[in-house]
Amino acid sequence: MPELPEVETTRRGILPHLRGELVSNVIVRNPAMRWPIEKNVNRITGMTITGVSRRAKYLLIECSAGTLMLHLGMSGSLRVCQPDIPLKKHDHFIMQLKNGTELRLHDPRRFGAVIWHEGAINDHSLINHLGPEPLDHDFHADYLHRSCRDRKTSIKQHIMNGKVVVGVGNIYASEALFRSGIHPKRLAGRISKPRLERLVDEIKSVLDEAINQGGTTLRDFLNESGQPGYFKQRLAVYDREKDRCISCAGTIRRIVISNRSTFYCPTCQK
DNA sequence: AAAACTACCTGAGTGC
DNA sequence: TGCACTCAGGTAGTTT
Numbered sequence: 001m002p003e004l005p006e007v008e009t010t011r012r013g014i015l016p017h018l019r020g021e022l023v024s025n026v027i028v029r030n031p032a033m034r035w036p037i038e039k040n041v042n043r044i045t046g047m048t049i050t051g052v053s054r055r056a057k058y059l060l061i062e063c064s065a066g067t068l069m070l071h072l073g074m075s076g077s078l079r080v081c082q083p084d085i086p087l088k089k090h091d092h093f094i095m096q097l098k099n100g101t102e103l104r105l106h107d108p109r110r111f112g113a114v115i116w117h118e119g120a121i122n123d124h125s126l127i128n129h130l131g132p133e134p135l136d137h138d139f140h141a142d143y144l145h146r147s148c149r150d151r152k153t154s155i156k157q158h159i160m161n162g163k164v165v166v167g168v169g170n171i172y173a174s175e176a177l178f179r180s181g182i183h184p185k186r187l188a189g190r191i192s193k194p195r196l197e198r199l200v201d202e203i204k205s206v207l208d209e210a211i212n213q214g215g216t217t218l219r220d221f222l223n224e225s226g227q228p229g230y231f232k233q234r235l236a237v238y239d240r241e242k243d244r245c246i247s248c249a250g251t252i253r254r255i256v257i258s259n260r261s262t263f264y265c266p267t268c269q270k
Numbered sequence: 271a272a273a274a275c276t277a278c279c280t281g282a283g284t285g286c
Numbered sequence: 287t288g289c290a291c292t293c294a295g296g297t298a299g300t301t302t
Binding site: 073219 | 272274279
């Protein structure tokens with residue numbers, strides 16, 4: 001479900017509820033996530049949360065002696081609420097705070113993850129191979145151009161590859177390519193530098209705008225208060241097969257690239 | 271090394 | 287109503 005804007009929206013939403021609070025208990029209702037939730041997540045009990053950060057699509061709940069890493073997978077969402085709100089079927093993990101509120105991880109498909117890590121986060125094997133953050137200064141045209149060199153994969157797969165750049169998922173890959181006028185199947189190694197420059201700019205701006213709109217709710221993404229995001233109204237191509245292109249009034253097409261739906265305008269994107 | 275493919279899981283929607 | 291089938295926002299791990 002969530003790409004970078006949805007994870008960042010969640011981070012900003014939960015941060016004021018968690019920062020400075022003491023963890024009184026954790027409850028694992030169903031440990032069968034992408035990897036089994038280990039018993040060591042209990043170590044956060046009694047600790048004070050110092051911050052909530054994000055690396056790629058991982059949310060990092062930071063304490064002085066370790067970090068609780070959360071991933072929302074395809075269908076995960078977090079909710080901060082009072083304990084008397086009825087639990088949902090797929091509320092698999094709960095972190096209770098001494099102030100009486102609790103954080104609930106809801107994830108029907110269970111592709112998400114809950115991991116306790118002590119030590120530097122960049123040492124973790126799920127983090128240490130990742131490319132730059134798309135909104136950071138080290139993701140720039142020179143870098144993307146170099147990374148594309150001699151690559152025989154499609155540009156869409158390339159920008160969705162976390163070793164190249166993190167956080168660009170299936171929605172925003174299609175959107176950024178539309179904004180850049182680049183056909184999603186074009187080989188990464190066969191795109192001129194000026195066009196990649198444009199692509200870098202459009203990746204940054206589409207993610208930035210989506211964050212400002214609270215993310216995209218297609219089916220079930222909700223923020224920490226249970227509210228949807230509003231970027232869906234601004235999607236130019238994603239999930240708009242057979243609709244009119246907002247730029248040329250042609251017809252949006254759906255194709256499949258490595259088993260993922262891909263939307264583009266055949267007139268505007270070459 | 272890079273590219274292609276598999277696997278994990280539930281639920282909503284469609285067509286018969 | 288029920289069954290069979292497709293599709294969905296991710297990504298580690300395996301195979302080619």
